[in-house]
Amino acid sequence: MTRGTPVLLGRFRNENHMALNTVLVGAQWGDEGKGKIIDVLTEEADCVVRYQGGNNAGHTVFINGAKYVLHLIPSGILRPGKMCMIGNGVVVDPISLLKEIEDLRKQGVTIEANFFLSETAHLVFPYHRLLDEWREHHKGKHKIGTTKRGIGPAYGDKVERTGIRVGDLLNAKLFEFKLRNKITLNNAILKAWGAKPLSFRKVCDEYSTAAEKLRPFIVASVPLLHQWMKAGKSILFEGAQGTFLDIDYGTYPYVTSSNTTAGGACTGTGLPPHRVDRVVGVMKAYTTRVGEGPFPTENAEIADMLHAMGREFGATTGRPRRCGWFDSVATRFSQMVNGIDDIAVTNLDGLDTVAKIKICVAYKDGRKELDCMPNDLEQLRRITPVYKEFEGWRTPTTAAKTFGDLPKKAQVYLKAIAELTGANLKIVSVGAGREATIVV
Numbered sequence: 001m002t003r004g005t006p007v008l009l010g011r012f013r014n015e016n017h018m019a020l021n022t023v024l025v026g027a028q029w030g031d032e033g034k035g036k037i038i039d040v041l042t043e044e045a046d047c048v049v050r051y052q053g054g055n056n057a058g059h060t061v062f063i064n065g066a067k068y069v070l071h072l073i074p075s076g077i078l079r080p081g082k083m084c085m086i087g088n089g090v091v092v093d094p095i096s097l098l099k100e101i102e103d104l105r106k107q108g109v110t111i112e113a114n115f116f117l118s119e120t121a122h123l124v125f126p127y128h129r130l131l132d133e134w135r136e137h138h139k140g141k142h143k144i145g146t147t148k149r150g151i152g153p154a155y156g157d158k159v160e161r162t163g164i165r166v167g168d169l170l171n172a173k174l175f176e177f178k179l180r181n182k183i184t185l186n187n188a189i190l191k192a193w194g195a196k197p198l199s200f201r202k203v204c205d206e207y208s209t210a211a212e213k214l215r216p217f218i219v220a221s222v223p224l225l226h227q228w229m230k231a232g233k234s235i236l237f238e239g240a241q242g243t244f245l246d247i248d249y250g251t252y253p254y255v256t257s258s259n260t261t262a263g264g265a266c267t268g269t270g271l272p273p274h275r276v277d278r279v280v281g282v283m284k285a286y287t288t289r290v291g292e293g294p295f296p297t298e299n300a301e302i303a304d305m306l307h308a309m310g311r312e313f314g315a316t317t318g319r320p321r322r323c324g325w326f327d328s329v330a331t332r333f334s335q336m337v338n339g340i341d342d343i344a345v346t347n348l349d350g351l352d353t354v355a356k357i358k359i360c361v362a363y364k365d366g367r368k369e370l371d372c373m374p375n376d377l378e379q380l381r382r383i384t385p386v387y388k389e390f391e392g393w394r395t396p397t398t399a400a401k402t403f404g405d406l407p408k409k410a411q412v413y414l415k416a417i418a419e420l421t422g423a424n425l426k427i428v429s430v431g432a433g434r435e436a437t438i439v440v
């Protein structure tokens with residue numbers, strides 16, 4: 001299968017019935033509603049593989065009125081018969097993972113032979129969380145606004161080549177040796193900062209108990225992934241966070257610590273680059289961001305309106321999200337770096353009551369007009385957005401089943417988003433449930 005072959009969205013087979021691999025990414029600053037789109041696409045995929053991030057992510061899915069919040073497990077787990085895998089690029093807090101498994105099982109979700117955990121994924125430990133918290137505290141007003149889940153310090157250990165991996169959990173002696181060294185070193189840092197040191201015994205016991213419960217799921221993930229591909233399975237690669245939180249392409253240092261962009265699917269799972277058949281970029285009909293860092297189209301009025309509707313509170317930390325107008329300078333860059341073929345626009349209904357809706361089409365720095373997001377954070381903070389204004393449709397859109405059912409003004413707005421971003425509009429989400437989804 002090669003790129004460029006016409007593909008129907010919602011279909012994971014081409015016209016020759018060959019299986020397709022799809023990478024799904026967030027095209028903004030995260031929280032684009034990826035969980036729901038993954039759930040919709042998974043109907044026709046065979047397998048879902050998560051490739052980066054950790055339990056900093058929160059994917060919310062509503063099915064028949066029931067709410068499911070997933071942090072580490074691919075959202076595909078909610079569909080019976082789908083194979084789900086946590087790839088090597090993810091950082092895994094095993095205690096949090098077990099709690100998630102337990103909670104989902106209580107909701108009737110099967111997590112047995114349909115779930116696999118890569119033995120080369122790195123582990124998150126309590127010292128990572130404490131370091132995350134202390135680093136943020138010491139940064140004061142320059143803090144990143146992390147989720148305090150220990151994600152940065154865990155990836156830091158991985159890159160520093162001192163991390164402990166999922167597979168290490170299965171070798172008790174080696175695990176104890178590695179953990180003792182890490183805790184001794186990190187306790188010295190924590191003590192210097194005035195924080196309480198960790199008990200090696202307590203952490204070791206807790207993780208060893210978790211290891212036994214996780215043992216049945218732990219696999220060499222790359223050969224299994226390739227076995228699936230050889231068997232003609234169609235695979236959905238699930239990204240977490242969003243393009244502008246990418247460690248390389250985001251608004252550094254106000255980013256997360258992994259590659260959230262499409263390339264992360266290859267390094268985070270063992271998917272060969274030439275086997276990516278399609279990239280789906282998920283974007284809200286407006287923009288949101290949690291945590292600190294530049295946000296060119298931020299707008300207090302739209303934030304107040306969305307919060308008053310009970311929308312835009314973080315799934316992981318409950319923090320109110322910062323909100324603003326749709327930024328096509330950002331999504332154009334996102335299209336570039338991810339190679340987005342198809343767009344899924346979510347939360348269109350969030351704009352149902354707005355009279356005049358704006359899209360940012362360029363940035364202005366003094367007299368200079370920019371059509372690409374600058375890398376210099378000071379310049380990014382300084383620029384002002386150039387807006388194009390659209391008439392609001394001021395009609396509820398949630399009941400629409402087809403693109404034609406949407407108000408004409410909403411259609412114009414969506415077409416503008418697709419054209420300015422430079423990709424095909426393929427999905428529009430107009431509500432939280434599976435049924436509130438339009439395939440264009």
Ligand code: IMP
Pocket residue numbers: 029030031056057058144145146147148149150151152240241245254255256257290291292
């Ligand atoms: P960390 O990933 O916890 O280190 O947080 C780094 C930055 O990424 C902060 O601005 C967080 O708010 C943001 N972030 C991390 N995970 C998510 C997510 O799932 N959605 C939106 N923002 C996130």
